[in-house]
Amino acid sequence: MKTQIFIALKFLLIMTLLTGLIYPLLMTGVAQLSYPYKANGSLIIKDGKIIGSELIGQKFDSSTYFWSRPSATGYDAIPSGGSNLGPTSKTLKALVSSRRILFAKMNSIDNMTEVPEEMIFASGSGLDPQISPRSAMMQVERIVKARHLDNNMKNILLKKINDLTEDPQLSFLGEPRINVLLLNLELDKIDGNLTNNK
Amino acid sequence: MNEALQLILFLVLLAVLSPLLGKYMAKVFMGDKHIMTPVFGWLEKLVYRLSGIKSEEEMNWKTYMYGVLIFNLFGFLLLFLLQIFQVYLPLNTEKLPNVSWHLAFNTAMSFTTNTNWQSYSGENTLSYLVQMLGLTVQNFVSAATGIAVVLALIRGLTRKTTDALGNFWADMTRSVIYVLLPLSIILTIALVGQGAVQTFSHYVKATTLQGSEQVIPLGPAASQIAIKQLGTNGGGFFGANSSHPFENPTPLSNFLELLSIIIISAGLVFTFGYYMKSKGQARAIFITMFILFAVGIAVSLWAEYSHNNVLNVSGAMEGKETRFGVMNSVLWSVTTTATSNGSVNAMQDSLSPLSGLVAMFNIMLGEIIFGGVGSGLYGMIIFIILTVFIAGLMVGRTPEYLGKKIEAFEMKMAILAVLAPSIVIKLFSAIACLVPAGLAGLNNAGPHGLSEILYAFSSAAGNNGSAFAGLNTNSVFYNLMMGSGMLIGRFGIIVPVMAIAGSMARKKVTPVSSGTFRTDNWLFVMLLISVILIVGGLTFFPPLALGPIVEHSLMHLGVTF
Incomplete structure (x- = not known):
């Protein structure tokens, strides 16, 4: 049970980095490079x-x-x-x-x-x-x-x-x-x- | 003509693509080699190593469930804390204040339970950081949780005399890395190509042609929208959700998002088929869902195009966008409620009474018509258990599913899973109708007001997240009531489902004989549909009669409120 708690904490941290930081940053990079006008709001x-x-x-x-x-x-x-x-x-x-x-x-x-x-x-x-x-x-x-x-x-x-x-x-x-x-x-x-x- | 073409293409793609995705997911979760192994295999291993996961170590149902609960608890706490301290954190470009404790509770509960009900509008409440680190993450992991739970149930049903239901952490990792993430990346790029925003810039101040000032909100929206659709989450980056031009800019983005909402849930049915080694069993479930889905679309379209005697129009455009028109708005409304998505591209509150009823009824049935990723299928399996039990009573044989005897314990758990959300919907709605704090939020009077409240608690208990959004729920009363409703609606089903998984896994398999009650033919499909409709219908007919059905009749007489 104790190991599960540690796994849960570490897993949450890793998922937060992966899906909450790396993924949106990567997508922003790709979007800014490929569709700069649209990604910035078609201003x-x-x-x-x-x-x-x-x-x-x-x-x-x-x-x-x-x-x-x-x-x-x-x-x-x-x-x-x-x-x-x-x-x-x-x-x-x-x-x-x-x-x-x-x-x-x-x-x-x-x-x-x-x-x-x-x-x-x-x-x-x-x-x-x-x-x-x-x-x-x-x-x-x-x-x-x-x-x-x-x-x-x-x-x-x-x-x-x-x-x-x-x-x-x-x-x-x-x-x-x-x-x-x-x-x-x-x-x-x-x-x-x-x-x-x- | 175009309307029919769009609808047919959508249904055809659903039927063609979901078996393919289902096959791919079966390979992923069975641990076989697949096309993404060379691309992301290193990442999977890295996640295992860093978190200390022993992916080959299988768990019994209690350990598996403990993993689900503890992980969700931590996820809830993190999201809650991010909101109430957002002022002190970076990337708060618009200097938005800290979120109130009750709204933060509601939102954290909402996103960890895959509900994504929103008592707020993103553009004036949450910083970019909270949207990313808090919401986007939960969009991924709450969807993965649903998939993990259904995988445990599937293993319980298809294995024999064992305690092993798989490894929760490995299932989570694989769901995120091989299914949700790659599809989200593709969809994000497609959406930005259509005009969805993806930037970290500040909001922009514009001076309009007529000379007034307009603040244009921006943000890393597309990446969140992609997973909100694929993970049947549904929480919008902006308040107007998928009707917002920055979330859903064109008819093509609309079509892609619609397909994304339903495709994983539909695919999982076929994944189940691979585990059962029986395409026929999977097909029977898919056809059941497909029929209920198609009937819902037909009724809702008919209702929405019918004449409204109050406003003197047919197919009112209130709450709808020009680029989508009536058909796409209705199709979305049915799709988002049949699944547990809950995003909207038109305001549900302004739909015709019976279109609103179809949406509400889809949710009340437990979102088993494809349903949420994972949650839709385990909800449907609960109904299958009910059906084989009833059929067993009728022919006087011990009920069986996939060769496993359904006994008293499974029945108790199945009934618990059906009752938990139903009690929330009826009891909580009744309370809200009786206290001033409940009535204070209403935006419409008369039967439509009742529908607003009923819809809200259906949405919470069903973990849907769509709303008759006129109801203002950002109050202590609603935030707490709705938050607890979501909690009961999510884990009041997950816990019994896990118990069923554990008990089924331990059973022996009786070989198929001529006396076996078949669950892969048309007779069974019809029985299953009947049980679903009778259980749903009997439970919810009275409040539905007082809400949308009365409103429909009064609308014909031209009565207003």
């Missing part, structure tokens, strides 16, 4: 400043930008999380109904049932970086008006939406989607520099 740097991560959604609610999804944390990443409201929640029902009305009104959609699902429901992480390409298309007219884009610019924008749309991976995994931050960055480029200009 987007513009004019020397970090403006976010490709993978972490940002809050977009201004009429001049493509909107991101509703988020239970308001896109605060510390900590991440969803609303955890259940299917018969009064609060959720009210939220969904007001989001639906707002999205329809802002984007001149007549039929309420056409408002895309992901634009009225909050994501699980609160940081969903993407929306469906359909949701992006629905917002184009609003943005064109708000930014007074001419026809040429509008066509470039439509082409960008098409370019940035990610099809299901390997053509069948997951859903078609478009990264809102990347799209809005392109939008700013098309329209000269409108950053921070609400």
Whole structure:
């Protein structure tokens, strides 16, 4: 029994070193060498400043930008999380109904049932970086008006939406989607520099 | 169309890959030469030498179990201490304060019992050091503990008139070095390639396009996520778990993680087959699990795509990520609860009532539908013992499994193992419903509130770790109740299982005759499924009726809370 105690202590120490130190350090080394951009958070740097991560959604609610999804944390990443409201929640029902009305009104959609699902429901992480390409298309007219884009610019924008749309991976995994931050960055480029200009 | 393709590919890969992995693991644990021997053989020997392990020295069930208990006790203490002193330790890049004693107790219990329930969010609670030295280590060794226990049981069932059940330390070493570590290394690299983070940098401050400030958390996440899936642990590096884009960035990472959750548990069934020298016996167990799994997926998908009259949508996206969509969220929810993983890629709390029910029911059955690594199979063997006993009563013969007589002692132990988690689920939930401290944590009202509490204690007792996460459990009441629930749910099964292993090993084997009740045919599969559903159904139908089933009916009437 006594030898077992000593073995247990030594074994725990060795496992701690092996799986708790050597393994993560080794993996960090490999990751930093082979995928430095991704391993460090896919950060987007513009004019020397970090403006976010490709993978972490940002809050977009201004009429001049493509909107991101509703988020239970308001896109605060510390900590991440969803609303955890259940299917018969009064609060959720009210939220969904007001989001639906707002999205329809802002984007001149007549039929309420056409408002895309992901634009009225909050994501699980609160940081969903993407929306469906359909949701992006629905917002184009609003943005064109708000930014007074001419026809040429509008066509470039439509082409960008098409370019940035990610099809299901390997053509069948997951859903078609478009990264809102990347799209809005392109939008700013098309329209000269409108950053921070609400 | 794509939905069907993903689902079918997943099930096909499960059926094709698990026998291969099972064969490999059989070689590893029988001590034969295998493809990893030249790569890591030196490491195995080094671990033996440094810890003073005599790998050839076999143990009886009591010594083996003593090893399990003492090792887990030390693991618990180390993890507890790391948390309450994290301020004084290095690699606390964000200057996070020490964890409270009750949260540290809960988390330490949670990770040593392979539950990985989290009353906290990693990004604002734990330093990189605690995540690595504390959590990642327990992710490995708690999974290895499950494998070791099932190996002892398998040896007990397949050997005759002996006390020897193998060497606990050798089984642990081999599980970590030859199974968990190599697979984790591969998965980590694949995940980083998809965008999961793996760095020691500080959190980053970004100024968003709309001009507000956003703090982006980082960390050595991918290496922990890999083992959290493979070891059916499930505790997220970040609060949002596998719905977080840094944990599960793409549909491909999602698919790989899903497969990792289930593959070792499924493989162990075939490993059992090699020990029994009977593929048929293993196949019967696999088919039983597969059927229960497939039915769960079907019911849950149907429920989630059905119309919600309250919100007026079908397939609500609340708590789900755009890149995964409804199908992948549901598939994950069933997989993570059938196994004892408990990670989530969508918020379980926001699922439709009956999808939530399937998840909860999977856990309540004891997570034997593939289940946790090791724990799933020993849980299933308990049900097999129950089934052959009931079948024996029906035909009036002494019940036997693999030629060994099932007698009063084994039955007592099997019943103990079935009752331990059930008592926690029902009794602890009842207490939480009666005291103000229990109700204080609720995020939803009405029947959904009951579901939140019921789910929490099911998750604790089943060592699952997934949650109806609206329930705030970071309080003294919940941290202590849940922590003790996990303890009973883990060792309340392991101890009887070890006792069964010891007693079965000593028995003689009766040769197969025409009167032997067969356990490798369809009749047995159907009997086994019936026993599982009847035991689970009768135990838990009343609380389920008051929670998700009532909510489902009220949702149809458009009632809100």
